[in-house]
Structure formats: structure tokens, C-alpha cells
Amino acid sequence: MDCTGLCETLFRGGLDQGIAQFISLLVGVLLVSGVPLVTVIFLIWVERKIAARIQDRLGPNRVGPFGLLQTFADLIKLLIKEDITPTAADRLLYNAAPLVAFASVVLIWGVIPYTPYHFGADLEIGVLYMVAVASLGTLAIMTAGWASNNKYALLGAFRVVALLVSYEIPMVFALLVPVMLAGSMSLLEIVHAQGGMWFGIMAPISAVLFFISAQAETGRAPFDLIEAESELVAGFNIEYSGMKFGMFFAAEFLHVFTNAILLVVFFFGGWYGPLWQEPLIAFMWLGLKASVLYFISLWIRNTVPRLRIDQVMWFNWFRLVPLSIANVLVIATVVKIMQLLNLAPRNLIGASFGEVLPLTLVLLLANIAMGLIIVGQLRTAGQTARVAAENRASVRAAIGD
Amino acid sequence: MEITIVTVAFIVFALISLGGAIGVVTCHNLFRGTIWLMVSLFGAAGFFVLLSAPFLAAVQVLVYIGAIAILFTFAVMLTRSISNLKTRFTRLNINIAAAIALFVLLVVGVIAPVFILNPDLQQPVSSVTRTTIDLGEAFARGNSFALPFELASLLLTAAMIGAIVIARESDDEV
Amino acid sequence: MVPLWFYLIVAAALFCIGTFGVLARRNGVAVLMSVELMLNAVNINLVAFWRYLTPEKINGMAFAAFIFVVAAAEAAVGLAIIISVYRNRRSVIPEEADTLRG
Numbered sequence: 001m002d003c004t005g006l007c008e009t010l011f012r013g014g015l016d017q018g019i020a021q022f023i024s025l026l027v028g029v030l031l032v033s034g035v036p037l038v039t040v041i042f043l044i045w046v047e048r049k050i051a052a053r054i055q056d057r058l059g060p061n062r063v064g065p066f067g068l069l070q071t072f073a074d075l076i077k078l079l080i081k082e083d084i085t086p087t088a089a090d091r092l093l094y095n096a097a098p099l100v101a102f103a104s105v106v107l108i109w110g111v112i113p114y115t116p117y118h119f120g121a122d123l124e125i126g127v128l129y130m131v132a133v134a135s136l137g138t139l140a141i142m143t144a145g146w147a148s149n150n151k152y153a154l155l156g157a158f159r160v161v162a163l164l165v166s167y168e169i170p171m172v173f174a175l176l177v178p179v180m181l182a183g184s185m186s187l188l189e190i191v192h193a194q195g196g197m198w199f200g201i202m203a204p205i206s207a208v209l210f211f212i213s214a215q216a217e218t219g220r221a222p223f224d225l226i227e228a229e230s231e232l233v234a235g236f237n238i239e240y241s242g243m244k245f246g247m248f249f250a251a252e253f254l255h256v257f258t259n260a261i262l263l264v265v266f267f268f269g270g271w272y273g274p275l276w277q278e279p280l281i282a283f284m285w286l287g288l289k290a291s292v293l294y295f296i297s298l299w300i301r302n303t304v305p306r307l308r309i310d311q312v313m314w315f316n317w318f319r320l321v322p323l324s325i326a327n328v329l330v331i332a333t334v335v336k337i338m339q340l341l342n343l344a345p346r347n348l349i350g351a352s353f354g355e356v357l358p359l360t361l362v363l364l365l366a367n368i369a370m371g372l373i374i375v376g377q378l379r380t381a382g383q384t385a386r387v388a389a390e391n392r393a394s395v396r397a398a399i400g401d
Numbered sequence: 402m403e404i405t406i407v408t409v410a411f412i413v414f415a416l417i418s419l420g421g422a423i424g425v426v427t428c429h430n431l432f433r434g435t436i437w438l439m440v441s442l443f444g445a446a447g448f449f450v451l452l453s454a455p456f457l458a459a460v461q462v463l464v465y466i467g468a469i470a471i472l473f474t475f476a477v478m479l480t481r482s483i484s485n486l487k488t489r490f491t492r493l494n495i496n497i498a499a500a501i502a503l504f505v506l507l508v509v510g511v512i513a514p515v516f517i518l519n520p521d522l523q524q525p526v527s528s529v530t531r532t533t534i535d536l537g538e539a540f541a542r543g544n545s546f547a548l549p550f551e552l553a554s555l556l557l558t559a560a561m562i563g564a565i566v567i568a569r570e571s572d573d574e575v
Numbered sequence: 576m577v578p579l580w581f582y583l584i585v586a587a588a589l590f591c592i593g594t595f596g597v598l599a600r601r602n603g604v605a606v607l608m609s610v611e612l613m614l615n616a617v618n619i620n621l622v623a624f625w626r627y628l629t630p631e632k633i634n635g636m637a638f639a640a641f642i643f644v645v646a647a648a649e650a651a652v653g654l655a656i657i658i659s660v661y662r663n664r665r666s667v668i669p670e671e672a673d674t675l676r677g
Contacts, residue, residue, distance in 0.1 A: 499595070507591070527630060530630040
């Protein structure tokens, strides 16, 4: 690794080269991990305000102007609470679980490219790393449920693991599509490959699939039976209070925003937008697009009812998994045919808008065809259910109930 | 032999994986045992990174830790293996002796004469390695690993169906 | 880089710890966990040999990937069998599953 910038300054200042490199890497790590940590402070306020407005109330507005300092008030409250560990709980696992949960979310931010020149690490296997780290979060939640020595926590943990492990499958299949289109698992190259056309326009069904399974992965409505706040006494969180609960809380909110940013990076162009050549403007576009998608996810959270665990499982195994497999097959076939006919560039990185246009139009047609088939099936399923319900009602009326 | 960052990383990962392994075979509480198993597998993932196989490292974390170890946790919880307070080991002394004898045999009989005493087999032959793209191509080419790849997916399907059938409640109707 | 025999010694140690676990533990699930340790040790061995002796071929990495697949399949079926035995005989200790003994 060559020594430039801060490393070179330190080296010239007389430090040993190994130590200079280590210090410059450390500063880089602190900066990269500072972005999610600062974001989470703002996110908690945004979430509560928007949830409140959708529910026709004001939300926090006492602490600071518009309630902006509410997060700090929450933080101080959680920090000064007594740090309890239940007597019969598994002490080490109980205390380690919130840390692993938070770490698994912050680790994802290490591979996200903020601008063409600023990113944590450009891993050759970025997508796989991201999915692997997200699966560590599953482990943390189950450990929390088990280590609390509480049957409700354990029940919550069982359901959580079933949910999270099942919804990883459509997520990985949906992520196969940008990897296929970009020809690389590195997130930087995936964003570069969207210079001609966003993948969300080439493959909208994949974007929707990733969005749905990411919502399920974080335990957001309609899948929030993980921490069904009005049932199951807060799930695996029951025995946690104080800052340990704060870490789970912050990890969940950060995870939703992380999913929004990943959706932008994979499907909605990353840092592309008009005037993106300046790093600061590029970063602003990324943040703007991520905020719009985060708002949509919050909107859905506060509007839809909760699903039951068996409905969630049925939906995954009977609808999402076949759809995601069919999606990958259709897109792979279309892309290969277009490449054989020389209508699509072999390598999307550096391709211009005009070169990618035929591929975009054909893929869009294929996606619309799949979408029509899905909507048609939904209509017939809805009609069957309605007819069955009417039959039941008429049978009851005929009996004279 | 100079102490570089690679050596330090190797020692750290070796301690993690060996410590985790010892934790697995000596724990009372099998839930903790699965956590130790995850720790040991994480150490092995570190080794894969040091050996220029990042794809295998990510697959190790994703498959072994994210799926297999969680499967073990479920099995531990479903078979109530936590409160089993009977003795942990059968014939402890002879088994420890057997394991140590095996280790000594492997080191003295195989590793030392072939690899320690031969200076040609100590450092990597070259630093140009195959990458993940080559692995993907190998799995797709007909004259390479395409057939084993298909057989592996067949094996996984059979295992999945077999596990569901074996583990289902016997009074369930299909 | 570290000499090759460092990796081989660590893999041999992991394998022997796994062997001890298979031979000595009374609980079936613990036996399976030790088998996973042994498979892991074999994988480390394979990838070390690939990296140090034939890094220009893909065979080592592909073989290691297949070991992942086989280990996953074996763990799933093994655990299903253990759960089924537990349901029928309320015990996961391998020594007590001796109905076929003459």
C-alpha cells in the first residue's frame, strides 16, 4: 500500500513508516465509522417526528427547537439508568449481544462507497461481505433471546431467527441481479456500472424484492413481529434496559437507513446525479436518494398492520422465493440474448446512456410482463378469496344464523 | 523470521480458532458451545483472508456461522441439551491420550519431514493467484467444475428434503 | 508470508481437538459440532496448500467450496436425525441408542 496524504505527512515528520500507515488508516476508519454513528443521532429524531405526523400528532417538540435535541435527552436518560443483569442470565452472552447487534450494522458501512474517491474499503466480494455481516445480526438477536433466561424472550428469538434466516434468500437472489448486470461483486464497480442507466429502471422487480426482504430483515412493519411492541412484551428485548436496550434501539434504526442506502447503491445510481463530479455533490445525491427511500420505508411502517408469523413464512416460501428465482432467470436470459445479438455492451462499466438504452427497454418490457403476471395472479387470488367469503356469508344467512 | 503484521494476524487467528475449538469440546452448556463453535469458525475465516481466498472467507461466515451454527443452536434448544448435568466425557484419559498421540504422529511423521525440513516448500510459489471471477468461470465451464457443481446442488436439495422429512412430527399428515 | 507448516500445524491441532470431541463427548450434538471442527481443519489445510503450492490453478478453491456444501448438507441431515431420535427416545447420548445391539 503506498503512503500518501496523512501517512506521508507523518512519515516526513519523523515517524516510522509502519506506524505512520497505521495512524492514517486509523483516522480513515474513525471517519468512515463516524458517518453512521452521527447519522443515527439524527435518524432517531426523524423517525419519531415522521411517525408522529403520520399519526396526526406533533412528536417531540420540547427539547430544543422542533425537538432536535430529543435524541440527546434519550441518550442521557438511557445512560443514567441502572445497568441490570438478571441473576440467572448468562452474563457474558447477555452483555455481548447488544454489542454484536450494533457492530453488525456498522460493519456494513465499511463497504459503502460515498463518492468515487471516498469509501471504507473496496472489497472484491463486497456484496457477499454485506450479506455475511448482516447474518451476524441474526446471531446477536438469538443470543439475546436465549441469554435473557426468559421464556417470552426465547419465543421472540425463535420467531426472529426463522424470519431473518428465511428472508435472506430472496434478498440474496434480488442482489444477484445488480451483480450480474455489473459483472462484479464490488459495490464501487456496481455504482460505476450505473453511469449509463440506473439498475432500478432496468430491473424494478429486483429493487422491489430487495426492498421487501430488507424490510423483513430489519424487522420493520409489516414484519415487525420481532419486536411486536403491543404484543409479546417487546420480544427478545424484554430483559434489556438502559444503554444495552439503547444499542438494540440504535442498531434497528441505523439498519433501516443502511438498507435505504444499500437500495440506492445497488439500484438507484449511488452517487450519480447532475453535477456529480464534485465529491461533495455526489455525497449529497447519495444522502438525498437514501432519505427519500428511508421516508418511504417509514411511511409503510406507520401505515400497514402487522402480519402473523405463519403468514410471513407463507409469503416468503410460496411467493417471494419463486418470484426471485424466476426474476433472476428471466433477467439472465434477456441480458445474454441481448449481448449475443450485440445490442447490449459486454461491460456496463463506462457504458453511456445510448449504449445501454436498448438493453434497458427490453429489460423494462420483461419486468413489466412479469409484473402483469404477478398482478393477474393477485387478482385471481383476491377474487377466489372474495367468492369464498361470500359463499360462507350466504351459507350462514341461509341457515338463518 | 521477521514479525510482520501478517505474522501477528496469523497468531491472533490461530489463538481464536484453537481457543474456540477447545471451548467447543469442553463446555458444559451446549448453547455456549455453539457460540464457541462460531468463534472458532470465525478464526478459520480469518485464515482464508490471509490465504488470499476472500470469497471462501465470506462464504464461511455466511454459511457456517450464519446458517449451520444457528442450526446447531436450534438443535441444542430442541433437544434440551442444556440442562444435561451428567458427565460430559466418556473415558476421558484414553481419549485425550489418543488425540495427543494423533497430533504428535501428524506433526512428527508428516509435517516435519516433508514441510519443515524442506526449504522449498515454505514460502508461496508465486503471488499471482486465481480470483473469485476464475472460480465462477470454473463452476460454469463444462470441462471444469460444472458437473460437480450440479451434483452439489442435487446433494443440497436431497439433504434439504431429507432433513425436513426426518425431523417432522410423526403424527403430521402431508 | 508465514511458512506453510504454521498453517499445517494449526490445522492438525484443530483436527485432533475435533477427534477428541468426537470420541469423548457424550452428547450427540456436541459430537456433530466436533465433526464440523474437523471439516473446518481440512478446509484450512486445503486452502493453505492451494495458496502455497499451486495458486495458479483453481482446483484448490473449488474443492474447498465443495467441502462447504457437503458439510452443510451433512450437518442438516445429522441434526434432523438427532432431533428425531430425541423425540423417540428422549435422549441424545449416542451410547444409549443401542437397540440394534445383539
